[in-house]
Amino acid sequence: xxxxxxxxxxxxxxxxxxxxxxxxxxxxxxxxxxxxxxxxxxxxxxxxxxxxxxxxxxxxxxxxxxxxxxxxxxxxxxxxxxxxxxxxxxxxxxxxxxxxxxxxxxxxxxxxxxxxxxxxxxxx
Numbered sequence: 001x002x003x004x005x006x007x008x009x010x011x012x013x014x015x016x017x018x019x020x021x022x023x024x025x026x027x028x029x030x031x032x033x034x035x036x037x038x039x040x041x042x043x044x045x046x047x048x049x050x051x052x053x054x055x056x057x058x059x060x061x062x063x064x065x066x067x068x069x070x071x072x073x074x075x076x077x078x079x080x081x082x083x084x085x086x087x088x089x090x091x092x093x094x095x096x097x098x099x100x101x102x103x104x105x106x107x108x109x110x111x112x113x114x115x116x117x118x119x120x121x122x123x124x
Contacts, residue, residue: 006036007043019048079117082110091121 021027035044069077085099092098093107093114100107114121 003036006039009043012043012046015048016046075117078113079119082113082117083119086114086119086121093121 016028016031023030031046031048032044035046039045081103082099085102086093089097089099089102093100093110095101095107098107100110103110105113
């Protein structure tokens with residue numbers, strides 16, 4: 001679509017996964033395409049139809065805005081995420097099923113973040 005690679009937050013992924021998707025994969029594809037076209041900057045925003053108790057569909061704008069974190073909270077969150085990824089991968093950073101792949105970052109970047117945060121690779 002000749003646009004920069006869009007960002008998707010974990011909260012948005014959770015909301016997309018929780019949606020019913022009565023139109024199956026085609027509906028998901030159309031929603032992603034529409035979000036890419038309409039979102040100018042920042043994470044993708046989705047307008048998903050919501051089925052109420054009456055069975056009628058009405059569009060609901062799904063906008064995920066995470067609570068603002070202080071610098072220390074952000075650093076602690078990053079540290080916890082990296083530690084969890086290392087534990088899940090038994091300390092493996094590089095290659096398929098490595099922590100870098102789980103976190104969606106370059107292995108060299110992850111290695112430098114591990115060093116900067118003072119984490120141990122084996123978090124057993």
